[in-house]
Amino acid sequence: MGEYSASELWSIVVMQGFSGLSLFSVLLLMALGLAIIFGQMGVINMAHGEFMAIGAYTTVMLSKVAVEYGFGNLYFLPAIAVSFAMAFLTGYLVEIGLIRYLYKRPLDTLLATWGLSLIMQQTFRSTFGAKEVSAELPPWMMGSFKPTETVDIPINGVFVMGLTAFVCLGVFLFLFRARWGLQARATTQNRVMAGAVGINTKKVDRVTFALGCGIAGLAGAAFTTIASTGPTTGSLYIVDSFMVVVFGGAASLMGTVVSAFGIAQAQSILQFFITSSMGKVATLLVIVTILMIRPEGLFAAKVRR
């Protein structure tokens, strides 16, 4: 690396570090909703990616409307909230119509939600067309922030990071500080006993599932800042999401955070020193090896069964 000056190398280190953090927040945002649904309820939600697509499509549609009426600068933050609401609502209805019949049958939820994902993909295709669409972003979001002459920090990356932090904090407060979270955790640990002390477990299930879906919708809205949206967009992300959840240990939200961080940093560093494709391959190999040693993932839940 003798051909580069020290300041150039330093700025690359800073930007590469940022790119790792940015990938971390993307992975975490993708996996968080999945982890809540899987960890708390034992439902393997193969349609998670499609709930992201709901969020993304919502944002794209709102961007079209906003640009049409000339308030393209302002729509993005409200759009995120609407995306959450749309995915939450859809999740709520899906729980009532499909998921509640399948609790304690994880393999069946896998099949049923996979079917659901196909139905949703076809619905997107019929509604929005087969072409990929992309939101028109407010100009303030597309720039970069220049702390020194040679360092450029993308604002959309910072934004996704901020959103991820906000969502994580929200989930934490909801599950561990709110009365509601207490009921949810009680239901997960012992459904019968929770029912006996007067917790409406059916309602808890419904809201937890919808919450997971809503977070997927948030992730979808965030992704419109970096990528396009098509009917099959969701299936692109689902593998990465499962990778993070499984590697972290399914029942542990902390595990999800650590696993997303590890995978993102490994991938980002490897991709810099070897090629992009090989970086992914190498990361996967490391994950598989670790899972062979620790099949339950990084953070196994310590639950008496």
Place this chain on the structure above:
Amino acid sequence: MMAAGVVVRSVMAADYPTAKVNTTNLAVTDTTVKVGILHSATGTMAISETGSIQAEKLAIAQINAMGGVLGRKIEVIQEDGASDWPTFAEKARKLLVKDRVAAVMGCWTSASRKAVLPVFEKENGLLYYPTFYEGLEQSKNVIYTGQEATQQILAGIDWIAKEKGAKSFYLIGSDYIWPRTSMKIARKHIENVLKGKVVGEEYVALGDTQFGSVINKIRLKKPDVIYAAVVGGSNVAWFKQLKAAGITSKTQTMLTISVTEDEVLGIGGENLEGFYSAMKYFHSLDNANNKAFVEEFKKMWGPKSVVGDVTQAAYLGPWLWKAAVEKAGSFDVDKVVAASPGLEFKAAPEGYVKIHNNHHLWSKLRVGKWRSDGQADVVYESPLIEPDPFPKGYQ
């Protein structure tokens, strides 16, 4: 309802008795002839192939409106390859064996073409293939209406090297056969012919949306030109992240061989402004043929339609087939194939094309500079380039 410049010949079916124009048991009657359309209407490739289907249907509707082919109206049998290569092969067999179609317009990816090729050769069918591709192929049963590598890759690199005085290149593409073969050809040309330097070569998985590390590498290497073949949805991530990282056309030259008007719809013109694409056709092309074509296309498929390079190449298929059938005076595949080399199509929206003995088209290379409204200004137009699917020294 016809493209300007088409010579109208009213041909009566009665002048060409069916028994004479169809000696190989094709689906030709006294009044109709069946033709297949085989593209992905579903699956991940539907995004790209929808435009081809639309263009082919437009051409066929126009041909029918002017009396059909040898006095026979074209009936379309459309099959869905569903972005799945074995399905393409199966549907090709169905079209040729069961439906006995006289010709097929179809395929987009090289993978689907490679899958149907043995079927077309075994059943002696005729395929019109519209996509620009890596070359290194030639079949008696295929007419390639898109451009092969030398007509796009070499001509484009030559232009940018000369115009921008570029010496160092960074190659980036999606990870599958077309970008990899294209980059192999590009690298040989840059190193051996232009005596330039390739400072990086990178492939990202199809559909990948994380370009942070690649962008940092590019920043470190400071190439004169980024030469890109990123395909599909990844393009959106690629251009948005470049812009967010402060790399725009003001500071960096980029030439892509994979961005057409169709992709720009998703990427957003504002993220692409000032970068270049090497194609043979652009929607904004200023000639009478193209104006008529675009107008008819919009009339049939909606006023918001845009036409990309491959969509135009797909439009050529039915017209070239019609011309060959009429020259041969027969629908028999062998006779149509024999009549094809040397055929000219002066009404082509891209201007003028001619079929070479090697079944590819003589065509021009154009370099378009993207505008923020999603259209391109053509800044360079080459003379007609002779197709050469097996260029010496590049394999």
